[in-house]
Amino acid sequence: MSFTPPVNAIGYLLRHGVRLDDINSQGEFEEASPDLLDAILGGAADFARDVIAPTNWDGDQHPATLKDGDVTASPGFKDAYAQFVEGGWQTVSLPSEIGGMGLPSAVSVATNEMIYAANMALGLCPMLTSSAIKAIETHASETLKDTYLPKMLAGEWTGAMCLTEPQAGSDLGPVRTKAEDRGDGTYAITGQKIYITWGDHDCADNIVHLVLARLPDSPEGSRGISLFLCPKYLVGDDGSLGERNDFRAIGLEHKLGIHGSPTCVMEFDGATGYLVGEVDRGLASMFVMMNEARLFVGVQGVAIGERAYQAALHYAHERVQGVPPGHEPGAPIIDHPDVRRMLIDMKAKLMGARTICFATAEAADLGDLAREGLLTPIAKAFGSDTGVDVASIAVQVHGGMGFVEETGAAQHYRDSRIAPIYEGTNGIQAIDLIGRKLRRDGGEAMRALISDLREAVTSVKDASGRDDVDLSVCAAAVERGLETLATATDIVLNATEVDALGVATTYLELCGKIVGGSLLAKAVARGLLAGDPQSAAMASLARYHALRIMPTADGLLESIRAGADAVYDFPRDQLADL
């Protein structure tokens, strides 16, 4: 169960799907020169393949264990994580002022995809550290920053997010964990948190928890929640580790997948916490990391899909069964048209979702908040749904072997299923898309995106024919797809709230198909115009997307026209049975 990341395909999209020149010319980032990019992508690919990927199966088969409040990670994880720290992989996209490599987010989308694909469960740990760093950097006091950030940047200390409670999941308003001001600059945190990813483990010297809790005199609901930093081990003024803080893992969830990621129930028993940001503004402080975390969950979907795809491809090359038409006996199943279709379908779907992730990072790097905000829920939901879809097809390519755990295909299928759920379910993403991102600004950000993509049609037409590469079907599909998207957008903008909510998920799926296919065609056009020799193969992927994926958006538009009436038509009290 080895894994080699498709570094050329990822690099192609990074070079031609992202306006790196514009990002570089801003001066905010370290210059992402072609040579540096090649070195970073190649290094990440080697690291993912050689160090991280070999731990994946062990993590699945031997989940983390909990004993006396201490969690021990899966076999091999501690060593692999130590090499992650040593390689400085935590710092790729962190600003150089605070010790990061200072590269654009788009580059870390590429490197993180490879690491998530190698071991999604392990990759979650640095993802959470990165989110915690963002929150601390933006909202914490200078003292807290000085004390915690250097170790976290290095990856020596990891981060964890303590948000969810049994009654407070998608809606964090009902958080009940208490914080009491001790009057000495610290707070006593008491309560129980669930679903705490990497809430405890033995891979790092310290774990920095960011905890949502409520002060005694704070208002009810989401405007009365504050954010606190609770380190596993208290830190002295000289940076030395002191005594254990008063919170512990008291349970580990038995999950469908990502077994290697310890999902903890955490009990806070008067733990020492430090306020981060303003009192009662905890949820707002969390928002700063929300976009990034959501984007990276979308990247996880693509990543796990890619790993599943590579496994299916490998199997299809090895397995002999029946004689494919036009072939001799002994030809592998990849030569059966339906198997070949499954493979190219997976690859095209992944590439479409990947372009959306890159475009989201590009918007963040360019400081285009409206575009970033608009694309983030699409990247998260469409990327994660694509991961599940592709992982399921990969099981299918394996036939009976796909259902047997030892093959490994089933693990990817199980692992992939979390991404549509955490960091805001995909239903929440769809509501965010049609509400905050679309209807709140009257569709301005979406119209700007459509307009940009319409302009891209011109470049697709210009590039078509160059080096004998035909993109005419792409130009036609993008033009038609953007019409469909514009029509769907108008419907959602003019709908009642309930109608809009009733079609939100369908609208998001439509966006994912059209935007992904359009961005892919646009990237290929740029690559062709730049003379990139890999453009011919990429063009055929874009054509597949244009011919077989984008057209399915039309049916979704019909479904959107139906509104919520169709949803509410059936009597609620007969849903169990007539």
Added chain:
Amino acid sequence: MSFTPPVNAIGYLLRHGVRLDDINSQGEFEEASPDLLDAILGGAADFARDVIAPTNWDGDQHPATLKDGDVTASPGFKDAYAQFVEGGWQTVSLPSEIGGMGLPSAVSVATNEMIYAANMALGLCPMLTSSAIKAIETHASETLKDTYLPKMLAGEWTGAMCLTEPQAGSDLGPVRTKAEDRGDGTYAITGQKIYITWGDHDCADNIVHLVLARLPDSPEGSRGISLFLCPKYLVGDDGSLGERNDFRAIGLEHKLGIHGSPTCVMEFDGATGYLVGEVDRGLASMFVMMNEARLFVGVQGVAIGERAYQAALHYAHERVQGVPPGHEPGAPIIDHPDVRRMLIDMKAKLMGARTICFATAEAADLGDLAREGLLTPIAKAFGSDTGVDVASIAVQVHGGMGFVEETGAAQHYRDSRIAPIYEGTNGIQAIDLIGRKLRRDGGEAMRALISDLREAVTSVKDASGRDDVDLSVCAAAVERGLETLATATDIVLNATEVDALGVATTYLELCGKIVGGSLLAKAVARGLLAGDPQSAAMASLARYHALRIMPTADGLLESIRAGADAVYDFPRDQLADL
């Protein structure tokens, strides 16, 4: 994790989706009077809910175990199976001449759905017995029939199918298991079989294996394989059980799902076997049970989807999170439009797939072999794909709880994933559909189906408006859908072999959506005309299907137009990376 089958909805489709009068008037079956139907469906629902369903979670958590060649089934299975035998549930659709209840297959589709939903892993055991009975009844000698059938009909002895070997799965041609004629009317069977469902267990006194093997002088490939009956315990002339036969389970697979179903590696070491049917015609003898087994796998998809749906519905009624628009705080998540959409989407998809299963059984009951043959691959593949789709949505409704195993939603998701794989992968079904069922007869059977469904549009229009129930959107969607289906059919009929194979799966999906939606509308029209008071609710399901599911077939048609060129366009040697 209780489960109550939706007996009213299933009964509605059985009454109005199946021409029971025509089946009854044939005289081949016991009269399926309304009262008898009610009694059977009610009894099956009670049995599924009270006896079988409580074993489901234990089966998942405590798979069967193997010790010294003997398999012990999951806790509770032996008792539950004993009650299955006692209730005579094995015999529902078996002919009365051989001791069955003699009811139409359509009725056993209904009762089996409930049993599969209650515990799919356990339900597989009688399904295999049923298939083995069919093969023995059709092809075995009178002596074998007299010896084995009575006990199998009672369910006291179960059946198992030993087909697959490591190199012979979808293609059984390369079967290598040997059979040697002992000259005394028996054969010595030697070889290894894998993926043998319920190949050994302790729930029955004897297990009757049907084994594919090759005689020494038989030709290579699929025309040199014979079928043998190998009982676990040899049976004396007086019907008494004798010594253990020379084959054993030597391994159990560790699978993604259906943990309660022992999937055995069976080692035959000169086991005693009896020829069933003619020498070298073993595969043909297997075909007799193929249609039935494939239909019932489609039913399993619907069944596991229904169980997952019911669990999601229950959770959606209980869980409070956020305040749904237009509701007071404390309203459960079912009142969020996107959750309500997920629920009705699941229900409508299940109902569409269920109508196809019933129509397939109806064709079998009416002796319409062409129709049965055409619908079987659609029932199998579309039913099983629907099961996976619905089980995944059900996980999503549960949010984070869906990813935690103890909730049970994850089990349905895992269990459902086998149905698209076994009894011929869904890719094989699609190839069967476009090859043997469509192109071989020049599209005659499909045109007959389309023609029948077009006639149904008239009845849908006639019924619309009755009792204030509007079916006009259904009539329009069915008309348009049948146009789409006819166009797609012409494309596939006129395509090259490779083009047809490259779009086979897409064509099958299109068929499933259009045929399912059309049959559903037709059943509702019949129910309305018959004055069934449940028709109003069913009509709203049909409208949802017409508005939000059938229109997605248009995009599939576009994809079919693209043919296999799009599939083969991307260079094979760059599939791993550019």
